[in-house]
Amino acid sequence: MKISMTVNGKAVSGEVEGRTLLSGFLREQLSLTGTHVGCDTAQCGACVVHVNGQAVKSCNMLAVEADGADVGTIEGQANADGSLNVIQQAFQDHHGLQCGFCTPGMVMSAAALLKDNPRPSEAEIRKYLEGNLCRCTGYHNIVKAIMAASGQDVGSIAAE
Amino acid sequence: MYNFEFEKPSTIADAVAALATEDAQALGGGQTLIPTLKQRLAAPSKLVSMGGIAEMQGVCVDDDGSVSVGGATPHVAVARDAAGSYPALAALAGQIGDPAVRNRGTIGGSVANNDPAACYPAGVLGSGATVVTNARQIAADDFFQGMFTTALDEGEIITSIRFPVPQAASYQKFLQPASRFALVGVYLARFTDGVRVAVTGASEDGVFRWSEAEQALNKEFRPDALMDLRINPANMIADLHGSKEYRAHLVSVMTKRAVEACM
Numbered sequence: 001m002k003i004s005m006t007v008n009g010k011a012v013s014g015e016v017e018g019r020t021l022l023s024g025f026l027r028e029q030l031s032l033t034g035t036h037v038g039c040d041t042a043q044c045g046a047c048v049v050h051v052n053g054q055a056v057k058s059c060n061m062l063a064v065e066a067d068g069a070d071v072g073t074i075e076g077q078a079n080a081d082g083s084l085n086v087i088q089q090a091f092q093d094h095h096g097l098q099c100g101f102c103t104p105g106m107v108m109s110a111a112a113l114l115k116d117n118p119r120p121s122e123a124e125i126r127k128y129l130e131g132n133l134c135r136c137t138g139y140h141n142i143v144k145a146i147m148a149a150s151g152q153d154v155g156s157i158a159a160e
Numbered sequence: 161m162y163n164f165e166f167e168k169p170s171t172i173a174d175a176v177a178a179l180a181t182e183d184a185q186a187l188g189g190g191q192t193l194i195p196t197l198k199q200r201l202a203a204p205s206k207l208v209s210m211g212g213i214a215e216m217q218g219v220c221v222d223d224d225g226s227v228s229v230g231g232a233t234p235h236v237a238v239a240r241d242a243a244g245s246y247p248a249l250a251a252l253a254g255q256i257g258d259p260a261v262r263n264r265g266t267i268g269g270s271v272a273n274n275d276p277a278a279c280y281p282a283g284v285l286g287s288g289a290t291v292v293t294n295a296r297q298i299a300a301d302d303f304f305q306g307m308f309t310t311a312l313d314e315g316e317i318i319t320s321i322r323f324p325v326p327q328a329a330s331y332q333k334f335l336q337p338a339s340r341f342a343l344v345g346v347y348l349a350r351f352t353d354g355v356r357v358a359v360t361g362a363s364e365d366g367v368f369r370w371s372e373a374e375q376a377l378n379k380e381f382r383p384d385a386l387m388d389l390r391i392n393p394a395n396m397i398a399d400l401h402g403s404k405e406y407r408a409h410l411v412s413v414m415t416k417r418a419v420e421a422c423m
Contacts, residue, residue: 001166018166018207019197041195043338045260054236054263060194061264062187064166065209109260130340131258 003067007032008076016063022056023047025063026073034074034104038133045132048105048112049073055112057131074104077111087111087149094154096145098136105132110146119150122157161197165206170213172319176294178208179315186210186317188269189234191261210268216319221245227325228292231268231318238267248329252283252347255333257340268318274366276307276397277341281367283331286347286358289323307366326351330421332414334361336401343402344410346370348418354378357415362407364395373415382423383416 004013007030014029026032026049035058038046042060049058050072077085084092087110097103106129113120113128120128125143134142144157169175179186185204187193189211196202210216216232219241227246229238239254239262256262256270256279270280271291284291284300291298294317303311312318326349336343342361349356355377357370376385391411396404 018164019161021194040198042191042261045258048260051263055260056263057260060191060261062166062190062194062207064168065190065211067168112259128259131260 001064003064005066005069005071007071008073018064020063021059022061022063022066023058026058032073032075036101036104038101043133045105045109046102048108048132050108050112055109074107077107090145090149094141094145094148096137096142102132102134106134106142110149114150119152122147162200162203164204167206168209168212172213172215172294172317175208175210175213175317176315181206184208188232188266189264191257191265192269192273192275225325227323228320229267230320232266235262235265246323246325248331249283249323252279252331255279267321271321272310272312272318274304274308274310276366277361279333279342279345279360282345282347282358282360284321285367285369286349286356287323287326288356289321291318292320292322293317294319304367307364328422330418332417334410334414344407344414346411346414346418348415348422350381350422355381359411362396362411364397370411370415377419381419383419386412386416
Protein backbone atom coordinates (compact mmCIF):
# COMPACT_ATOMS: atom_id res chain seq x y z
CA MET A 1 0.00 0.00 0.00
CA LYS A 2 1.18 3.49 -0.75
CA ILE A 3 1.00 6.00 2.08
CA SER A 4 1.82 9.69 2.26
CA MET A 5 2.23 11.94 5.25
CA THR A 6 4.01 15.01 6.47
CA VAL A 7 6.97 14.29 8.73
CA ASN A 8 8.63 17.22 10.47
CA GLY A 9 7.09 19.54 7.89
CA LYS A 10 8.23 17.57 4.83
CA ALA A 11 5.93 15.60 2.56
CA VAL A 12 6.98 11.95 2.42
CA SER A 13 5.52 8.80 0.94
CA GLY A 14 6.37 5.13 0.88
CA GLU A 15 5.17 1.62 0.20
CA VAL A 16 4.15 -0.35 3.31
CA GLU A 17 2.46 -3.60 4.28
CA GLY A 18 -0.63 -3.64 6.45
CA ARG A 19 1.49 -4.77 9.38
CA THR A 20 4.19 -2.08 9.03
CA LEU A 21 4.35 -0.10 12.27
CA LEU A 22 4.73 3.66 12.25
CA SER A 23 7.99 3.24 14.21
CA GLY A 24 9.30 0.90 11.51
CA PHE A 25 8.27 3.23 8.70
CA LEU A 26 10.03 6.17 10.35
CA ARG A 27 13.19 4.27 11.21
CA GLU A 28 13.63 1.90 8.30
CA GLN A 29 12.14 3.73 5.34
CA LEU A 30 12.76 7.35 6.31
CA SER A 31 15.98 6.60 8.27
CA LEU A 32 14.69 8.74 11.15
CA THR A 33 16.31 6.56 13.80
CA GLY A 34 15.93 9.12 16.59
CA THR A 35 12.60 7.46 17.37
CA HIS A 36 13.75 4.55 19.52
CA VAL A 37 12.10 1.17 19.87
CA GLY A 38 12.68 0.02 23.42
CA CYS A 39 10.14 -2.56 24.49
CA ASP A 40 8.04 -2.85 21.31
CA THR A 41 5.07 -3.54 23.59
CA ALA A 42 3.83 0.05 24.15
CA GLN A 43 5.07 0.21 27.73
CA CYS A 44 8.34 2.17 27.65
CA GLY A 45 7.51 5.25 25.58
CA ALA A 46 10.90 5.55 23.84
CA CYS A 47 9.01 5.55 20.52
CA VAL A 48 6.66 8.45 21.30
CA VAL A 49 6.04 10.75 18.32
CA HIS A 50 3.35 13.30 17.58
CA VAL A 51 0.52 12.41 15.19
CA ASN A 52 -1.63 15.43 14.37
CA GLY A 53 -0.23 17.07 17.48
CA GLN A 54 -0.95 14.20 19.87
CA ALA A 55 1.63 12.01 21.57
CA VAL A 56 1.36 8.38 20.46
CA LYS A 57 3.49 5.29 20.83
CA SER A 58 4.65 4.71 17.27
CA CYS A 59 5.40 1.01 17.93
CA ASN A 60 1.70 0.58 18.65
CA MET A 61 0.25 2.30 15.60
CA LEU A 62 0.13 0.99 12.05
CA ALA A 63 1.91 3.14 9.49
CA VAL A 64 -1.21 3.06 7.28
CA GLU A 65 -3.18 4.63 10.13
CA ALA A 66 -0.90 7.67 9.82
CA ASP A 67 -1.65 8.05 6.10
CA GLY A 68 -2.38 11.74 5.52
CA ALA A 69 -1.32 12.73 9.03
CA ASP A 70 1.06 15.39 10.25
CA VAL A 71 3.80 13.52 12.13
CA GLY A 72 6.47 15.04 14.34
CA THR A 73 9.57 13.20 15.53
CA ILE A 74 12.57 14.08 17.65
CA GLU A 75 14.47 15.04 14.49
CA GLY A 76 12.06 17.94 14.02
CA GLN A 77 12.46 19.34 17.52
CA ALA A 78 15.63 21.39 17.18
CA ASN A 79 15.40 25.07 16.30
CA ALA A 80 15.70 26.12 12.65
CA ASP A 81 19.39 26.99 13.12
CA GLY A 82 20.12 23.51 14.46
CA SER A 83 20.44 24.55 18.10
CA LEU A 84 18.60 22.61 20.79
CA ASN A 85 15.06 23.76 21.50
CA VAL A 86 14.01 24.89 24.96
CA ILE A 87 13.07 21.40 26.17
CA GLN A 88 16.18 19.71 24.75
CA GLN A 89 18.42 22.43 26.22
CA ALA A 90 16.75 22.03 29.61
CA PHE A 91 17.40 18.27 29.51
CA GLN A 92 21.07 19.05 28.91
CA ASP A 93 21.27 21.80 31.54
CA HIS A 94 19.59 19.73 34.25
CA HIS A 95 21.18 16.37 33.41
CA GLY A 96 17.80 14.92 32.40
CA LEU A 97 19.51 12.01 30.66
CA GLN A 98 22.26 9.53 31.23
CA CYS A 99 22.32 6.79 28.59
CA GLY A 100 19.88 8.77 26.44
CA PHE A 101 17.85 5.86 25.14
CA CYS A 102 14.54 7.07 26.56
CA THR A 103 15.27 10.73 25.83
CA PRO A 104 13.58 11.09 22.41
CA GLY A 105 10.33 9.78 23.90
CA MET A 106 10.74 11.90 27.00
CA VAL A 107 11.26 15.07 24.95
CA MET A 108 8.30 14.29 22.69
CA SER A 109 6.04 13.58 25.67
CA ALA A 110 7.25 16.74 27.41
CA ALA A 111 6.49 18.77 24.28
CA ALA A 112 2.97 17.31 24.11
CA LEU A 113 2.41 18.07 27.79
CA LEU A 114 3.62 21.67 27.55
CA LYS A 115 1.47 22.32 24.49
CA ASP A 116 -1.68 21.48 26.51
CA ASN A 117 -0.44 22.66 29.89
CA PRO A 118 2.26 25.35 29.61
CA ARG A 119 2.97 25.52 33.36
CA PRO A 120 2.44 22.04 34.80
CA SER A 121 3.02 21.28 38.47
CA GLU A 122 5.62 18.72 39.49
CA ALA A 123 2.81 16.23 40.19
CA GLU A 124 1.27 16.84 36.76
CA ILE A 125 4.62 16.24 35.06
CA ARG A 126 5.18 12.98 36.95
CA LYS A 127 1.65 11.85 36.13
CA TYR A 128 2.06 12.69 32.44
CA LEU A 129 5.28 10.69 32.21
CA GLU A 130 3.63 7.48 33.48
CA GLY A 131 4.07 5.90 30.05
CA ASN A 132 7.73 6.87 29.63
CA LEU A 133 10.25 4.66 31.40
CA CYS A 134 13.79 5.74 32.25
CA ARG A 135 16.11 3.20 33.88
CA CYS A 136 18.98 5.63 34.56
CA THR A 137 17.96 8.92 36.06
CA GLY A 138 15.33 8.12 38.66
CA TYR A 139 13.21 10.78 36.90
CA HIS A 140 14.02 13.71 39.22
CA ASN A 141 16.19 15.51 36.69
CA ILE A 142 13.76 14.82 33.87
CA VAL A 143 11.00 16.42 35.92
CA LYS A 144 13.32 19.27 36.78
CA ALA A 145 14.19 19.81 33.10
CA ILE A 146 10.52 19.99 32.12
CA MET A 147 9.78 22.40 34.96
CA ALA A 148 12.68 24.55 33.78
CA ALA A 149 11.59 24.35 30.14
CA SER A 150 8.20 25.72 31.18
CA GLY A 151 9.92 28.70 32.79
CA GLN A 152 9.33 27.62 36.38
CA ASP A 153 11.58 27.59 39.41
CA VAL A 154 13.13 24.16 39.94
CA GLY A 155 14.44 24.78 43.45
CA SER A 156 11.70 22.68 45.03
CA ILE A 157 12.62 19.48 43.15
CA ALA A 158 14.88 16.90 44.76
CA ALA A 159 18.62 17.45 44.45
CA GLU A 160 20.63 16.30 41.44
CA MET B 161 3.17 -10.11 13.27
CA TYR B 162 1.57 -11.88 10.30
CA ASN B 163 0.55 -9.61 7.47
CA PHE B 164 -3.05 -8.62 6.76
CA GLU B 165 -5.06 -6.46 4.41
CA PHE B 166 -6.15 -3.07 5.67
CA GLU B 167 -9.23 -0.98 5.03
CA LYS B 168 -10.31 2.34 6.50
CA PRO B 169 -13.96 2.97 5.60
CA SER B 170 -15.66 6.29 6.29
CA THR B 171 -19.16 4.99 7.05
CA ILE B 172 -20.59 2.29 9.33
CA ALA B 173 -22.24 0.60 6.32
CA ASP B 174 -18.90 0.34 4.49
CA ALA B 175 -17.24 -0.99 7.65
CA VAL B 176 -19.88 -3.70 8.02
CA ALA B 177 -19.34 -4.68 4.37
CA ALA B 178 -15.54 -4.76 4.85
CA LEU B 179 -15.90 -6.97 7.91
CA ALA B 180 -17.88 -9.56 5.94
CA THR B 181 -14.58 -11.03 4.68
CA GLU B 182 -13.67 -14.25 6.47
CA ASP B 183 -11.39 -13.63 9.49
CA ALA B 184 -11.62 -9.85 9.14
CA GLN B 185 -11.43 -7.94 12.40
CA ALA B 186 -12.31 -4.42 13.51
CA LEU B 187 -9.43 -2.18 14.64
CA GLY B 188 -10.11 0.54 17.21
CA GLY B 189 -7.02 2.32 18.49
CA GLY B 190 -5.03 -0.90 18.44
CA GLN B 191 -3.61 -0.48 21.92
CA THR B 192 -4.46 -4.08 22.77
CA LEU B 193 -4.90 -5.56 19.31
CA ILE B 194 -1.49 -4.56 17.92
CA PRO B 195 0.45 -6.11 20.84
CA THR B 196 -1.76 -9.20 20.44
CA LEU B 197 -0.87 -9.40 16.73
CA LYS B 198 2.82 -8.98 17.53
CA GLN B 199 2.61 -12.02 19.78
CA ARG B 200 0.83 -13.89 16.98
CA LEU B 201 -2.09 -14.57 19.30
CA ALA B 202 -4.38 -13.40 16.49
CA ALA B 203 -4.01 -13.61 12.73
CA PRO B 204 -6.83 -11.69 11.02
CA SER B 205 -6.98 -11.71 7.24
CA LYS B 206 -7.94 -8.06 7.24
CA LEU B 207 -8.11 -5.20 9.71
CA VAL B 208 -10.90 -2.69 9.28
CA SER B 209 -10.06 0.58 10.99
CA MET B 210 -12.87 2.38 12.81
CA GLY B 211 -10.76 5.53 12.87
CA GLY B 212 -12.16 7.10 9.71
CA ILE B 213 -15.85 6.92 10.64
CA ALA B 214 -16.94 10.41 11.70
CA GLU B 215 -20.36 9.26 13.00
CA MET B 216 -18.62 7.03 15.59
CA GLN B 217 -16.65 9.89 17.16
CA GLY B 218 -17.43 12.09 20.13
CA VAL B 219 -19.51 12.54 23.27
CA CYS B 220 -23.03 13.99 23.24
CA VAL B 221 -25.91 14.42 25.67
CA ASP B 222 -29.20 12.98 24.41
CA ASP B 223 -32.63 14.54 24.92
CA ASP B 224 -33.38 12.22 27.85
CA GLY B 225 -30.19 13.33 29.61
CA SER B 226 -28.20 10.19 28.89
CA VAL B 227 -24.64 10.50 27.60
CA SER B 228 -23.74 8.79 24.32
CA VAL B 229 -20.15 8.05 23.44
CA GLY B 230 -19.27 7.09 19.87
CA GLY B 231 -17.61 3.69 19.60
CA ALA B 232 -14.41 5.06 18.06
CA THR B 233 -13.99 7.87 20.60
CA PRO B 234 -10.53 7.81 22.20
CA HIS B 235 -10.16 7.84 25.97
CA VAL B 236 -8.62 11.31 25.92
CA ALA B 237 -11.80 12.74 24.34
CA VAL B 238 -14.08 11.05 26.90
CA ALA B 239 -11.89 12.31 29.76
CA ARG B 240 -12.21 15.84 28.38
CA ASP B 241 -15.69 15.96 26.83
CA ALA B 242 -17.68 13.95 29.40
CA ALA B 243 -16.22 15.85 32.37
CA GLY B 244 -19.30 18.06 32.60
CA SER B 245 -22.03 15.59 31.68
CA TYR B 246 -20.77 12.41 33.41
CA PRO B 247 -17.75 13.21 35.60
CA ALA B 248 -17.21 9.68 37.00
CA LEU B 249 -17.02 8.23 33.50
CA ALA B 250 -14.62 10.99 32.43
CA ALA B 251 -12.47 10.26 35.48
CA LEU B 252 -12.38 6.57 34.58
CA ALA B 253 -11.30 7.36 31.01
CA GLY B 254 -8.55 9.63 32.33
CA GLN B 255 -7.05 6.77 34.37
CA ILE B 256 -6.68 4.27 31.54
CA GLY B 257 -3.10 3.43 30.54
CA ASP B 258 -0.97 6.53 30.01
CA PRO B 259 -1.44 9.72 27.94
CA ALA B 260 -0.14 8.24 24.67
CA VAL B 261 -2.36 5.17 25.08
CA ARG B 262 -5.37 7.38 25.85
CA ASN B 263 -4.75 9.34 22.64
CA ARG B 264 -5.24 6.16 20.57
CA GLY B 265 -7.30 3.65 22.58
CA THR B 266 -11.08 3.73 22.06
CA ILE B 267 -14.11 2.89 24.17
CA GLY B 268 -15.50 0.50 21.56
CA GLY B 269 -12.21 -1.36 21.33
CA SER B 270 -11.94 -1.73 25.08
CA VAL B 271 -15.52 -2.87 25.57
CA ALA B 272 -15.46 -5.30 22.62
CA ASN B 273 -12.23 -6.84 23.91
CA ASN B 274 -13.63 -7.21 27.47
CA ASP B 275 -10.23 -7.67 29.10
CA PRO B 276 -10.88 -8.94 32.65
CA ALA B 277 -8.79 -6.08 34.08
CA ALA B 278 -9.92 -3.25 31.78
CA CYS B 279 -11.58 -0.16 33.25
CA TYR B 280 -14.37 0.53 30.75
CA PRO B 281 -16.29 -2.74 31.24
CA ALA B 282 -16.77 -1.74 34.90
CA GLY B 283 -18.02 1.71 33.87
CA VAL B 284 -20.41 0.28 31.29
CA LEU B 285 -21.79 -2.47 33.56
CA GLY B 286 -21.83 -0.26 36.67
CA SER B 287 -23.78 2.42 34.82
CA GLY B 288 -26.24 -0.07 33.34
CA ALA B 289 -25.34 1.38 29.94
CA THR B 290 -26.66 0.22 26.57
CA VAL B 291 -24.20 -1.00 23.94
CA VAL B 292 -25.44 0.16 20.54
CA THR B 293 -24.20 -1.78 17.51
CA ASN B 294 -24.83 -1.56 13.79
CA ALA B 295 -27.54 -4.19 14.28
CA ARG B 296 -29.14 -3.79 17.72
CA GLN B 297 -29.02 -2.45 21.26
CA ILE B 298 -27.62 -4.67 24.02
CA ALA B 299 -28.05 -4.04 27.75
CA ALA B 300 -24.75 -4.11 29.64
CA ASP B 301 -26.12 -6.92 31.85
CA ASP B 302 -26.42 -9.11 28.73
CA PHE B 303 -23.30 -7.87 26.94
CA PHE B 304 -20.41 -9.10 29.10
CA GLN B 305 -20.27 -12.89 29.02
CA GLY B 306 -16.97 -13.77 30.65
CA MET B 307 -13.29 -13.00 30.15
CA PHE B 308 -12.70 -11.71 26.57
CA THR B 309 -16.24 -12.80 25.66
CA THR B 310 -19.18 -10.59 24.74
CA ALA B 311 -22.58 -10.80 23.09
CA LEU B 312 -21.18 -9.33 19.84
CA ASP B 313 -21.60 -11.43 16.72
CA GLU B 314 -18.92 -11.83 14.05
CA GLY B 315 -18.47 -8.54 12.22
CA GLU B 316 -20.77 -6.62 14.58
CA ILE B 317 -19.53 -3.11 15.41
CA ILE B 318 -20.05 -1.10 18.60
CA THR B 319 -21.20 2.19 17.12
CA SER B 320 -21.90 3.93 20.43
CA ILE B 321 -22.53 3.34 24.11
CA ARG B 322 -25.37 5.13 25.88
CA PHE B 323 -24.96 5.84 29.59
CA PRO B 324 -27.83 6.82 31.86
CA VAL B 325 -26.34 9.40 34.24
CA PRO B 326 -26.64 8.44 37.92
CA GLN B 327 -27.15 10.82 40.86
CA ALA B 328 -23.63 9.99 41.98
CA ALA B 329 -20.93 7.61 40.76
CA SER B 330 -17.31 6.79 41.41
CA TYR B 331 -14.64 4.58 39.91
CA GLN B 332 -12.04 3.36 42.37
CA LYS B 333 -9.05 1.79 40.67
CA PHE B 334 -6.30 -0.04 42.50
CA LEU B 335 -3.61 0.37 39.89
CA GLN B 336 -1.29 -2.41 38.79
CA PRO B 337 1.52 0.04 38.09
CA ALA B 338 3.41 -1.96 35.47
CA SER B 339 0.51 -2.80 33.17
CA ARG B 340 -1.55 0.26 34.22
CA PHE B 341 -4.63 -1.99 34.21
CA ALA B 342 -6.74 -2.37 37.35
CA LEU B 343 -5.50 -4.90 39.87
CA VAL B 344 -9.04 -4.39 41.12
CA GLY B 345 -11.41 -1.64 40.03
CA VAL B 346 -14.90 -0.90 41.36
CA TYR B 347 -17.43 1.28 39.58
CA LEU B 348 -20.34 2.28 41.78
CA ALA B 349 -23.35 4.18 40.45
CA ARG B 350 -26.23 5.40 42.60
CA PHE B 351 -29.53 5.89 40.77
CA THR B 352 -32.88 6.94 42.23
CA ASP B 353 -34.05 3.34 41.84
CA GLY B 354 -30.98 1.63 43.28
CA VAL B 355 -27.24 1.15 43.45
CA ARG B 356 -25.12 -0.75 40.93
CA VAL B 357 -21.65 -2.08 41.80
CA ALA B 358 -19.44 -3.48 39.01
CA VAL B 359 -16.04 -5.04 39.66
CA THR B 360 -13.18 -5.45 37.20
CA GLY B 361 -9.72 -6.98 37.56
CA ALA B 362 -10.84 -9.49 40.17
CA SER B 363 -12.79 -12.37 38.71
CA GLU B 364 -11.81 -15.17 36.36
CA ASP B 365 -15.23 -14.58 34.77
CA GLY B 366 -14.36 -10.99 33.89
CA VAL B 367 -16.36 -7.95 34.99
CA PHE B 368 -19.27 -8.75 37.33
CA ARG B 369 -21.89 -7.09 39.52
CA TRP B 370 -21.49 -7.55 43.26
CA SER B 371 -25.18 -8.02 43.98
CA GLU B 372 -24.83 -8.59 47.76
CA ALA B 373 -23.15 -5.20 48.07
CA GLU B 374 -25.87 -3.60 45.94
CA GLN B 375 -28.59 -5.03 48.23
CA ALA B 376 -26.79 -3.88 51.36
CA LEU B 377 -26.26 -0.39 49.95
CA ASN B 378 -29.87 -0.16 48.81
CA LYS B 379 -30.88 -0.67 52.45
CA GLU B 380 -28.32 1.71 53.84
CA PHE B 381 -25.96 3.79 51.71
CA ARG B 382 -22.86 4.04 53.84
CA PRO B 383 -19.49 2.26 53.88
CA ASP B 384 -20.34 0.39 57.10
CA ALA B 385 -23.20 -1.33 55.32
CA LEU B 386 -20.53 -3.49 53.67
CA MET B 387 -18.83 -4.40 56.94
CA ASP B 388 -20.03 -8.02 57.13
CA LEU B 389 -19.86 -8.76 53.41
CA ARG B 390 -17.10 -10.87 51.93
CA ILE B 391 -16.53 -11.92 48.32
CA ASN B 392 -15.81 -15.62 47.91
CA PRO B 393 -12.15 -15.82 46.76
CA ALA B 394 -12.72 -19.10 44.86
CA ASN B 395 -13.35 -17.43 41.48
CA MET B 396 -10.88 -14.60 41.90
CA ILE B 397 -7.83 -14.18 39.67
CA ALA B 398 -4.49 -15.21 41.16
CA ASP B 399 -1.21 -14.08 39.57
CA LEU B 400 2.17 -12.78 40.65
CA HIS B 401 0.62 -9.43 41.53
CA GLY B 402 -1.96 -10.74 43.97
CA SER B 403 -3.58 -13.87 45.36
CA LYS B 404 -7.29 -14.71 45.19
CA GLU B 405 -7.70 -13.70 48.83
CA TYR B 406 -5.90 -10.40 48.27
CA ARG B 407 -8.13 -9.52 45.34
CA ALA B 408 -11.28 -10.52 47.27
CA HIS B 409 -10.20 -8.22 50.09
CA LEU B 410 -9.46 -5.39 47.66
CA VAL B 411 -12.98 -5.63 46.21
CA SER B 412 -14.42 -4.76 49.64
CA VAL B 413 -11.92 -1.98 50.23
CA MET B 414 -12.42 -0.34 46.85
CA THR B 415 -16.22 -0.62 47.11
CA LYS B 416 -16.14 1.15 50.48
CA ARG B 417 -13.99 3.89 48.98
CA ALA B 418 -16.48 4.26 46.12
CA VAL B 419 -19.35 4.63 48.62
CA GLU B 420 -17.39 7.28 50.53
CA ALA B 421 -16.70 9.14 47.30
CA CYS B 422 -20.45 9.20 46.50
CA MET B 423 -21.56 10.56 49.88
